[in-house]
Amino acid sequence: MTALIKHAFTVDVEDYYQVSAMEHRVNRSDWDRLDSRVVGSTERMLRLLDRHQTRGTFYILGWVAHRFPDLVKRIASCGHEIASHGFWHRLIYTQTPDEFSQDIADSVDAITTACGIRPTAYRAPSFSITDKSWWALQILVEQGFSDDSSVFPIRGHNRYGVARAEKVIHQIETESGTIREFPPAPGRFGKATLPIGGGYFRLFTLNLTSAAIRSIARKGHPAMFYIHPWEIDPQQPKMGGLNRATRFRHYVGLKKTEHKLEKLLQHFSFTTMTDAIESYQSNAPGDPTSINSSAATR
Numbered sequence: 215m216t217a218l219i220k221h222a223f224t225v226d227v228e229d230y231y232q233v234s235a236m237e238h239r240v241n242r243s244d245w246d247r248l249d250s251r252v253v254g255s256t257e258r259m260l261r262l263l264d265r266h267q268t269r270g271t272f273y274i275l276g277w278v279a280h281r282f283p284d285l286v287k288r289i290a291s292c293g294h295e296i297a298s299h300g301f302w303h304r305l306i307y308t309q310t311p312d313e314f315s316q317d318i319a320d321s322v323d324a325i326t327t328a329c330g331i332r333p334t335a336y337r338a339p340s341f342s343i344t345d346k347s348w349w350a351l352q353i354l355v356e357q358g359f360s361d362d363s364s365v366f367p368i369r370g371h372n373r374y375g376v377a378r379a380e381k382v383i384h385q386i387e388t389e390s391g392t393i394r395e396f397p398p399a400p401g402r403f404g405k406a407t408l409p410i411g412g413g414y415f416r417l418f419t420l421n422l423t424s425a426a427i428r429s430i431a432r433k434g435h436p437a438m439f440y441i442h443p444w445e446i447d448p449q450q451p452k453m454g455g456l457n458r459a460t461r462f463r464h465y466v467g468l469k470k471t472e473h474k475l476e477k478l479l480q481h482f483s484f485t486t487m488t489d490a491i492e493s494y495q496s497n498a499p500g501d502p503t504s505i506n507s508s509a510a511t512r
């Protein structure tokens with residue numbers, strides 16, 4: 215039964231110097247001047263997915279879409295789902311609701327101008343929809359978004375996490391309507407809880423990530439896998455001035471990631487986020503779990 219489950223393969227399209235951990239080192243006004251590698255590394259990701267005839271969801275940073283519209287067209291022409299990762303990669307809880315609203319509108323504008331497709335799925339920079347920024351969900355609904363993957367059901371991380379959040383696909387009610395949430399939920403390996411993607415994918419063996427995915431599939435749910443183009447780019451320039459923990463987290467395992475992804479794509483069946491939600495819902499008839507979220511107001 216678990217073999218039939220289609221998991222979500224998702225890519226946050228941003229440059230290596232746009233990650234939240236480098237915010238204190240790199241000014242946004244310098245983004246234009248830095249040695250951008252996002253086109254090459256995303257093309258590499260596209261070829262990898264093509265080799266495995268797999269479609270995924272690409273959460274594209276508005277800044278990237280504005281600067282490299284042809285890349286967005288390429289992603290769309292390969293059949294992947296076009297989604298938004300905001301424009302400036304600002305953590306949501308560092309913005310006011312009005313600033314966030316503008317950031318989303320700018321990202322939608324850049325992406326739509328680039329490829330003619332208006333995104334309806336969103337992922338926050340560093341999963342930064344938390345209790346402090348729960349109002350963001352209502353703004354997303356108001357701007358035409360139907361799907362989100364930003365609420366990390368985990369506690370204890372310095373940038374993200376909502377300990378009380380659901381771990382499976384569910385609907386969140388806001389005052390302006392409903393949004394479907396496909397949380398980037400961790401799986402289990404023995405007693406350990408293991409996020410499925412990003413630095414954890416690079417740090418741990420493929421067997422551990424596979425076990426975590428299987429722990430979710432055994433319960434009849436699809437897993438949400440996430441990765442960044444820079445994570446398969448070991449040639450990226452090394453950034454100075456990072457503390458030891460950040461350096462480790464950003465650079466660990468870069469050389470092996472592409473090969474691990476090849477294996478992962480052989481072992482499991484992946485698709486876009488929307489597709490995974492829909493095939494999950496059609497296999498589990500009845501209303502999806504709906505949580506009433508009166509907190510999701512401004």
Ligand SMILES: [Zn+2]
Nearest residue numbers: 226228339340
């Ligand atoms: Zn990001």
